[in-house]
Amino acid sequence: MASLSVILLVIPEKLFFTTQSLSPNDYPSGIFGDQASGGSSTVKWLNKDKSHWLCELNDTSANPYCSWQLTVVGKDGKGIDMSNFSTITLYGKSTGVADYFRVYLRNRNPEYYVFNDTSTTKYNVIELPTSSLSEGIKIKLADFKVADWWLSANKIALEHSHPEFNDVIYIELQNATFHREGKQEFQLDRIELEGAIFSQELLYKIIVLTWISCILALLIFRVFTLNKNLKENIAYQQELVSINKLLNLENQKFEDLAKTDMLTGLLNRLGIRDILYEGLTSWKRNKKPFSFVLLDIDHFKSLNDTYGHDVGDKVLKTLAKLLTENVRSSDYLARWGGEEFILVCPNTNLSEAQQLAELLRSKIEQMKLTETGPITASFGVATMATASLDSLFKSSDKALYQAKEQGRNKVVIHR
Numbered sequence: 001m002a003s004l005s006v007i008l009l010v011i012p013e014k015l016f017f018t019t020q021s022l023s024p025n026d027y028p029s030g031i032f033g034d035q036a037s038g039g040s041s042t043v044k045w046l047n048k049d050k051s052h053w054l055c056e057l058n059d060t061s062a063n064p065y066c067s068w069q070l071t072v073v074g075k076d077g078k079g080i081d082m083s084n085f086s087t088i089t090l091y092g093k094s095t096g097v098a099d100y101f102r103v104y105l106r107n108r109n110p111e112y113y114v115f116n117d118t119s120t121t122k123y124n125v126i127e128l129p130t131s132s133l134s135e136g137i138k139i140k141l142a143d144f145k146v147a148d149w150w151l152s153a154n155k156i157a158l159e160h161s162h163p164e165f166n167d168v169i170y171i172e173l174q175n176a177t178f179h180r181e182g183k184q185e186f187q188l189d190r191i192e193l194e195g196a197i198f199s200q201e202l203l204y205k206i207i208v209l210t211w212i213s214c215i216l217a218l219l220i221f222r223v224f225t226l227n228k229n230l231k232e233n234i235a236y237q238q239e240l241v242s243i244n245k246l247l248n249l250e251n252q253k254f255e256d257l258a259k260t261d262m263l264t265g266l267l268n269r270l271g272i273r274d275i276l277y278e279g280l281t282s283w284k285r286n287k288k289p290f291s292f293v294l295l296d297i298d299h300f301k302s303l304n305d306t307y308g309h310d311v312g313d314k315v316l317k318t319l320a321k322l323l324t325e326n327v328r329s330s331d332y333l334a335r336w337g338g339e340e341f342i343l344v345c346p347n348t349n350l351s352e353a354q355q356l357a358e359l360l361r362s363k364i365e366q367m368k369l370t371e372t373g374p375i376t377a378s379f380g381v382a383t384m385a386t387a388s389l390d391s392l393f394k395s396s397d398k399a400l401y402q403a404k405e406q407g408r409n410k411v412v413i414h415r
């Protein structure tokens with residue numbers, strides 16, 4: 001865009017020029033003297049093409065004249081719109097007594113032109129030296145002025161007193177003001193109109209407007225892409241959020257799995273850990289009773305040995321189910337390891353824990369096991385006396401050991 005602007009600015013103005021060439025043969029032409037206004041000046045053609053004529057002026061009227069007139073009206077009835085041209089060049093020859101001649105470019109405009117009254121066409125006029133006609137006289141349209149006599153004769157309003165070239169219907173050559181007597185030959189070969197397609201001003205305007213349009217288009221494109229990126233980012237964020245949710249769920253799943261004993265589905269040691277700390281904290285803060293029931297299947301080794309490990313596993317699962325069904329919703333049951341289970345009882349004193357252990361012992365004893373026959377379990381019960389989970393566990397383990405010692409299938413409490 002910048003390079004294009006530079007190129008447009010440095011390109012020679014001529015490249016933007018448009019030209020139109022007129023030959024007197026292309027349009028009807030006519031010659032006339034001043035007899036109509038009482039004079040005796042005459043004019044006659046000197047060739048068949050009507051491009052060469054002789055004017056003989058006689059100073060017998062107020063304004064002696066003779067004219068050559070080219071009627072440049074197209075088939076559409078319109079004259080030539082010269083408003084886009086900046087110069088008109090006349091090529092021809094003139095010899096005789098006169099140094100100057102005048103050119104009229106006669107324009108129509110409904111504001112002052114009366115239909116069929118050719119005298120109401122605006123007389124844009126300029127007087128030029130006859131000598132330079134052979135080299136081509138280039139005249140700037142801007143140098144034309146409107147004939148004063150025409151303005152007065154037609155009482156033209158001030159706003160229409162400037163030259164106009166939008167509908168020129170006659171190009172006319174005449175003797176100049178001070179040539180009143182004598183012979184003058186004219187020859188007109190060619191008329192050339194020339195003008196810039198773009199004026200320098202328009203070119204600058206186009207460049208500035210193009211820049212503004214490009215910047216605007218760029219801004220709109222930028223806003224559009226930013227918006228698109230924003231939407232994509234939001235969608236990506238939402239995707240991340242949902243992935244995170246999924247991952248959290250998965251994490252939770254893994255966490256739950258890590259805290260669960262695979263065989264029985266009960267909590268494992270890791271799973272019960274937080275509950276133990278909560279119980280300890282609660283005991284420390286409010287001295288709320290907190291008890292443990294440890295239970296261990298009796299002679300499980302011989303059960304395994306007799307019926308096999310798989311049967312042993314089934315027994316462990318059945319027992320876990322029975323225990324789950326018979327503990328309170330406020331208690332926490334976990335597999336401590338092997339054939340050993342722990343029941344953590346918040347807000348439960350020693351006697352309540354003992355009763356619970358007794359109930360479980362009795363349920364286990366009565367449990368129906370088709371493959372092995374009945375089993376029993378021994379229980380050690382303890383309640384928290386000092387702020388130590390370790391000593392609570394040791395106490396209940398000690399009580400369990402005593403239950404085993406006392407013949408198994410027993411509940412022993414640690415006092």
Ligand SMILES: Nc1nc2c(ncn2[C@@H]2O[C@H](COP(=O)(O)OP(=O)(O)OP(=O)(O)O)[C@@H](O)[C@H]2O)c(=O)[nH]1
Nearest residue numbers: 296297298299300301302304309310312313338339
């Ligand atoms: N089937 C099965 N057996 C297990 C599992 N974990 C531990 N055991 C077995 O449990 C048995 C425990 O035996 P011991 O510690 O000697 O105790 P016990 O035979 O129950 O004897 P007491 O506790 O003194 O009544 C061992 O033979 C272990 O192999 C398990 O997940 N599945």
